Each structure stands twice: as structure tokens, then as C-alpha cells.
Amino acid sequence: MTATTYSLDESAHPLAGAGHVGAIDLGGTKILASIFAPDGSIVSRSKKMTRAQHGPDVVVERMAEAMREAAAEAGIDAKEIAAVGVGAPGPVDTKAGVVRQAPNLGWENYPLRDELARHLNCGVALGNDVNVAVLAEYAAGAGRGARHVVGIWPGTGVGGGMILDGRMYDGAWDLAGEVGHITIKAGGPRCGCGGRGHLEALCSRTAIVKAIAKAEKRGAKTDLSKVTGKPILETTSGDLARALARGDKVVEKVLNRTAKYLALGVASVANLLNPELVVLGGGVVEALGDPFVEQVTKLVRKQPLKSVTSDLRIVPSQLGDDAGITGAALLARQLSA
Amino acid sequence: MTATTYSLDESAHPLAGAGHVGAIDLGGTKILASIFAPDGSIVSRSKKMTRAQHGPDVVVERMAEAMREAAAEAGIDAKEIAAVGVGAPGPVDTKAGVVRQAPNLGWENYPLRDELARHLNCGVALGNDVNVAVLAEYAAGAGRGARHVVGIWPGTGVGGGMILDGRMYDGAWDLAGEVGHITIKAGGPRCGCGGRGHLEALCSRTAIVKAIAKAEKRGAKTDLSKVTGKPILETTSGDLARALARGDKVVEKVLNRTAKYLALGVASVANLLNPELVVLGGGVVEALGDPFVEQVTKLVRKQPLKSVTSDLRIVPSQLGDDAGITGAALLARQLSA
Numbered sequence: 001m002t003a004t005t006y007s008l009d010e011s012a013h014p015l016a017g018a019g020h021v022g023a024i025d026l027g028g029t030k031i032l033a034s035i036f037a038p039d040g041s042i043v044s045r046s047k048k049m050t051r052a053q054h055g056p057d058v059v060v061e062r063m064a065e066a067m068r069e070a071a072a073e074a075g076i077d078a079k080e081i082a083a084v085g086v087g088a089p090g091p092v093d094t095k096a097g098v099v100r101q102a103p104n105l106g107w108e109n110y111p112l113r114d115e116l117a118r119h120l121n122c123g124v125a126l127g128n129d130v131n132v133a134v135l136a137e138y139a140a141g142a143g144r145g146a147r148h149v150v151g152i153w154p155g156t157g158v159g160g161g162m163i164l165d166g167r168m169y170d171g172a173w174d175l176a177g178e179v180g181h182i183t184i185k186a187g188g189p190r191c192g193c194g195g196r197g198h199l200e201a202l203c204s205r206t207a208i209v210k211a212i213a214k215a216e217k218r219g220a221k222t223d224l225s226k227v228t229g230k231p232i233l234e235t236t237s238g239d240l241a242r243a244l245a246r247g248d249k250v251v252e253k254v255l256n257r258t259a260k261y262l263a264l265g266v267a268s269v270a271n272l273l274n275p276e277l278v279v280l281g282g283g284v285v286e287a288l289g290d291p292f293v294e295q296v297t298k299l300v301r302k303q304p305l306k307s308v309t310s311d312l313r314i315v316p317s318q319l320g321d322d323a324g325i326t327g328a329a330l331l332a333r334q335l336s337a
Numbered sequence: 338m339t340a341t342t343y344s345l346d347e348s349a350h351p352l353a354g355a356g357h358v359g360a361i362d363l364g365g366t367k368i369l370a371s372i373f374a375p376d377g378s379i380v381s382r383s384k385k386m387t388r389a390q391h392g393p394d395v396v397v398e399r400m401a402e403a404m405r406e407a408a409a410e411a412g413i414d415a416k417e418i419a420a421v422g423v424g425a426p427g428p429v430d431t432k433a434g435v436v437r438q439a440p441n442l443g444w445e446n447y448p449l450r451d452e453l454a455r456h457l458n459c460g461v462a463l464g465n466d467v468n469v470a471v472l473a474e475y476a477a478g479a480g481r482g483a484r485h486v487v488g489i490w491p492g493t494g495v496g497g498g499m500i501l502d503g504r505m506y507d508g509a510w511d512l513a514g515e516v517g518h519i520t521i522k523a524g525g526p527r528c529g530c531g532g533r534g535h536l537e538a539l540c541s542r543t544a545i546v547k548a549i550a551k552a553e554k555r556g557a558k559t560d561l562s563k564v565t566g567k568p569i570l571e572t573t574s575g576d577l578a579r580a581l582a583r584g585d586k587v588v589e590k591v592l593n594r595t596a597k598y599l600a601l602g603v604a605s606v607a608n609l610l611n612p613e614l615v616v617l618g619g620g621v622v623e624a625l626g627d628p629f630v631e632q633v634t635k636l637v638r639k640q641p642l643k644s645v646t647s648d649l650r651i652v653p654s655q656l657g658d659d660a661g662i663t664g665a666a667l668l669a670r671q672l673s674a
Contacts, residue, residue, distance in 0.1 A: 091644060100644070101644075146509075147509070148508060148509040160609070162609075164501060164506060165504075165506070167502075169501060169502070169610075170611070171485060171610055171611025171612065172483075172484070172485040172611050172612055172613035173611055173613070173644070173645075173648075174611070175611040175642070175644055175645050176609065176610050176611040177609070177611075178608040178609065178611075178642055178645065179608070179609055180608075181604075181605075181608040181641060181642055182519070182605035182606075182608055182609055183521055183601040183602075183604065183605050184520055184521075184523055185522060185523040185524070185534075186521055186522040186525070186534075186597075186598065186601055187522070188523070191641070193641035193642055194641050195604075195640060195641045197522075197523075260523075261523065264520040264523055265520075267518075267520065267532075268518075268519035268520050268605070269519075269609065271515040271516070271517075271518040271519055272497070272499075272513065272514070272515065272516055272519055272606065272609065272610075273506075273508055273513050273609075274507070274508025274509050274510055274511075274512040274513040274514075274515075275508065275509055276509035276510070303532060304518060304528070304530040304531050304532045305512070305515055305518055305530055307428060307437070307438075307510070307512055308510075308512050308515065311510075
């Protein structure tokens with residue numbers, strides 16, 4: 001198998017094209033559907049709960065329904081949608097249109113592309129959610145003008161995606177970009193995947209709140225749970241940002257360590273791939289904002305090889321919540337082109 | 338700056354072409370020069386000591402002299418050489434033809450390509466030594482038929498190179514492939530570059546012999562130094578292989594740990610890049626041979642994500658000492674094509 005590559009026509013607006021296209025960002029909690037106009041602008045949005053517990057067929061129906069609602073809101077008939085792009089969580093076989101594994105959804109080898117196409121009667125293109133978000137940043141966000149871009153997305157897990165030499169890089173079996181599963185601290189904390197000391201086991205929200213809970217258990221004083229009214233393990237990225245702003249020393253200490261490990265991850269990727277730009281996105285980065293990105297950047301600058309790290313640009317995601325649908329719309333444009 | 342890419346015509350013998358080309362593998366200790374015939378075969382070899390202590394101009398003269406000797410041995414006039422390819426240690430600016438930094442040679446920003454071209458009166462192409470070795474394995478060795486190949490070369494340091502989607506990947510500033518400087522064990526042993534817990538600080542020969550010396554200092558019993566007649570820190574990869582064969586328990590323990598860390602490095606790279614093939618080369622792997630590669634492979638198979646590691650092929654370099662000149666000859670062929 002060879003890698004799927006998406007190359008972009010840099011002379012035109014990356015999201016412009018003939019007709020309207022649809023874009024869906026499929027998450028474990030919610031479905032976000034949008035219509036993009038021929039000029040590339042977002043003309044409507046529709047949101048639905050995913051309700052993954054009811055099984056994939058229900059989820060696909062809800063996706064189709066969200067798409068139809070977005071079309072109605074955009075003042076077009078669903079039949080006028082030229083193509084639909086979808087960003088889905090977990091590893092995806094882009095050529096077969098299959099979601100291989102989506103623990104958040106409880107899916108395994110689900111033929112999402114063809115099922116959704118049957119509901120919507122139009123072409124559907126499928127990609128991994130973080131991969132398409134990085135594609136979006138490359139084409140229409142923080143990565144414009146760069147040819148070698150790595151995206152690192154710490155949220156519930158740590159996702160990633162890569163544009164190498166101006167093309168999205170998928171690897172031999174469409175599985176590239178699992179930056180969350182590079183080992184940063186051999187023998188370190190257990191990762192959700194079973195490994196140890198992976199970037200995800202050190203820098204995901206899950207890892208952060210586990211570290212805070214552990215510190216509290218050992219006697220460190222934090223009012224995090226009291227303020228949020230939730231167990232520490234249910235702390236959101238937004239809660240973390242507010243606790244930091246309140247001056248919670250335990251949260252601050254854990255987030256400082258998170259920044260340190262994330263910087264080691266960025267430096268590792270930089271030494272291996274020598275990108276000119278690293279985009280940091282995902283829930284944790286969205287919530288903590290620029291100061292966190294600046295903290296990570298300073299730590300990366302201290303890491304060798306200096307020839308690689310000193311001029312590396314490190315920026316926050318520009319598209320934020322729209323990165324997913326924007327990347328999905330790019331897939332749709334490429335399909336309908 | 339964009340990446341230089343070398344694409345290969347897979348229908349022809351990768352080293353065949355019009356006329357004879359020259360290839361030089363420049364090392365810190367020795368210069369290896371060769372002539373490749375139009376049919377792609379190696380027709381002569383010449384070896385010289387590098388004598389880096391006399392400065393770059395002397396080294397370039399010695400390279401030119403070795404090339405002329407190889408030509409004479411091949412029965413051709415040096416003027417008949419269509420082009421010369423060079424693999425040089427350290428980061429290289431392939432477009433400018435400059436060796437940026439070669440600690441083994443004491444060079445910084447040396448314009449090797451143009452200096453050598455002046456001596457030889459023909460076109461010269463320059464690449465990093467490990468990059469060209471991996472290119473050689475891809476085109477004419479263990480990597481034939483694969484499109485996504487990562488090479489990891491543990492020797493004095495740990496070098497690397499990547500063929501992604503059928504093209505050599507150099508990164509934004511020609512610095513990609515520094516797999517030796519990905520962090521595997523945060524806070525771990527100091528690396529030559531100043532970092533901590535880098536793959537090179539765990540798996541290079543330098544790291545291995547340091548670990549053995551440290552174990553001996555702490556009272557572990559090894560007759561390594563007695564048998565080789567050298568201080569432990571001067572142990573070669575061959576000495577290590579012989580000590581292992583003799584049943585030296587200290588050496589065995591350190592090499593087991595080396596295999597473990599190397600497996601974490603391979604798994605990290607696999608999760609990030611999803612290659613179909615990893616080629617292991619370099620002095621340590623050459624000396625320890627297939628059993629070591631098998632040991633590493635078994636350890637990689639245990640690492641998540643299984644979707645990435647379970648079908649990953651891990652093989653030893655096939656070209657061995659010829660990988661450097663073969664890759665250099667490929668550069669020369671591309672230049673003269």
C-alpha cells in the first residue's frame with residue numbers, strides 16, 4: 001500500500017471550489033456538521049450529540065441528519081452538496097473509507113464512508129480527525145506558507161498529523177502521526193495503549209488530571225475538586241486553565257511538568273523530521289492558550305540539536321474548533337474537484 | 338527552503354547509467370573511494386587514512402587522490418568519471434554542498450562539494466553518510482520494494498535516514514533523520530549533544546562502553562579490558578561481539594538493555610511515521626549481527642501500537658560496508674543523469 005497524499009493548489013483559496021461541500025467533525029461526544037460555500041466560507045453549522053452508545057448505525061443517521069440541517073440552514077437542498085468530508089477519531093483507512101478503531105465510539109472496522117454516502121447520496125471522503133485538523137492548519141490556518149508542518153494535539157489523548165514536503169503524510173498503512181505513542185520516558189507512567197512513558201501518558205488531559213489526583217492523594221493541597229464540584233479525574237481542560245489562573249500550585253506544578261515533556265516531544269519530532277513549523281492544538285492547548293505555547297517554545301529552544309530547535313516555529317492552532325470541519329471540507333473539495 | 342528529494346527509476350538497475358561514476362565514503366578515520374561501472378557494478382576500491390588533524394584542505398586532496406587511484410585501478414582515466422558522489426559525516430547542506438558540522442573531522446561549514454570538484458574537474462554531489470547509506474539500502478539493498486523505510490545506524494553515535502513515500506526525506510533545512518537525538522528516557526544519561534536520555538545516549542557504542550565501564554567501577558566483573566588489552570572506553574563493536582560470545586555477563590546485560598532501548602526507539606519512529614521497513618545498520622549492528630536484530634524485533638513486537646509494530650519488518654543492513662559508497666554512487670548517478 002502507498003500513502004495517500006493531499007496536495008494543494010496554493011494559488012486559489014484552499015476551500016473554494018465548484019458548488020457547496022459538507023464537512024463533519026465526528027467526536028465521541030458531539031457531531032459538528034457544516035456547509036462550505038463555493039467561495040470557501042463557512043455558511044452554516046449544525047451540532048448534535050453523538051450518542052455512540054446506540055451503535056454506529058444510529059450515529060451515521062445522526063451525522064446525515066446534522067448534515068441535512070446544516071444544508072437547510074445554508075438555504076440549499078441536501079442534494080446540492082457536491083461531496084462531504086469527515087474527520088473521525090482513531091486510525092482510519094482512508095482508501096477503504098473505514099474507521100479501524102475508535103475507542104471513544106466503540107467502533108472497530110466500521111465502513112463509515114460508504115454508510116454515510118448511502119444516507120446522503122453523495123461522495124464522502126474520510127480522514128482521521130487530527131490529521132484533517134493539521135491539514136486545515138497547513139492549508140488555511142497557522143501553517144500557511146510552510147511545507148513541513150507537524151501538528152501535536154494534546155487533549156483526551158495526544159493526536160498528531162504531518163505535512164511533509166507539502167503533502168499530508170499517512171505512512172505505509174495510513175497509521176502515521178501517532179505522536180502520542182512515542183516513548184519520552186522509558187519506564188514512565190502507563191499509557192492508555194499499554195505502553196509506558198509515551199507522550200500521551202505524560203501530556204494528555206487524562207495524564208495531567210491523573211498526576212494531580214496522585215499528588216493530592218499524597219497530601220498536596222488543591223481545591224480543584226472543591227471548585228469544580230467534580231472528582232479530580234473529571235477535570236476538563238477549561239477547569240485546568242481556571243485553576244492555573246486562580247494560582248493553584250499543584251495544578252501549576254503538574255502543568256509545568258507537562259510543558260517540559262511536551263517540549264521533549266516537540267524536540268524529538270524536530271530532530272527526526274526537521275519541520276519548519278510545529279502547530280500545537282487540542283483541548284489542553286486551546287484552554288491554556290498562548291502562555292502555555294510560549295512556555296513550551298522556550299523549553300524546546302533549550303533542547304539540542306540547536307540547529308533544528310533554535311529556528312523552529314511553534315505556534316498554537318489558529319482554527320481552533322473549526323480545524324476539524326475545515327480539514328474535512330478540504331477532503332470534500334479534493335473529492336469533488 | 339524545500340527538501341531535496343531523490344526519486345528512483347525502479348525499472349532500471351539503480352546504479353546503472355551512462356559512463357563511470359565515482360563514490361566516496363568519508364569517515365573520521367578513513368576515506369573509501371570507488372568506481373561504479375555503467376552496468377552498476379563496483380569495479381574498484383581505494384582506501385586512505387583521512388588524517389583529519391591536518392585540516393580540510395589536506396583531507397580533500399586525499400579524497401581526490403583516492404578517487405584517482407580508484408580510477409587507475411578501474412583502468413580508466415580520472416577525466417572519464419562522469420560525476421562523484423560523497424557521503425560525509427554530520428549534517429550537510431546538500432543544496433549548497435557544504436558540510437555544516439563534522440565533529441569527527443573538526444569541520445564547520447566546509448564547502449566540500451566545490452573544493453572536491455575543483456580537484457577532480459567533475460560534478461560532485463554531497464550527502465550525509467547515513468542518509469546516503471539508507472538511500473542505498475532502499476534502492477539496492479534491504480529496502481528494495483519498500484516505499485517507506487527508516488534506517489537507524491548505531492555506531493559511534495546513532496545516525497538515521499528516511500525514505501518516505503519513495504523519496505529521501507531531508508526536512509525543512511536538510512537536517513531530518515537525527516533519530517539519535519529523540520528522547521527515549523527523559524532525565525537519562527547525558528548525550529554527546531548535551532541532551533539527556535537520547536537514543537544515542539542509550540544505544541551508541543559510546544553509550545554501551547560507558548555503561549560497561551560504569552558497571553565495572555561499581556564492582557561488576559568483566560574481563561573485557563584484560564582480553565582486549567585496552568581501556569573499556571576504547572572497546573570496539575567487534576570487541577563487544579566477541580565478549581558476548583565469550584559469555585561476558587556484564588556485556589550481555591548492557592547489550593540487553595541496549596536492545597530494549599533501541600526497540601523503544603524503533604517503536605517510537607514506527608508510531609510517528611508508520612514505515613513498512615526499518616533497516617538497522619551501523620557498527621554496533623554489523624558486529625552483533627542477526628541475533629541482535631532478532632532480539633530487537635521481538636521487543637518491538639511487544640510495543641504498542643500493535644497495528645503499527647506487529648507487521649513492521651525490521652532487517653539488518655544488507656550492503657554493510659558498501660552502503661556508504663553505494664549511496665554516494667546513487668547521488669553521482671542522479672547528478673550525471
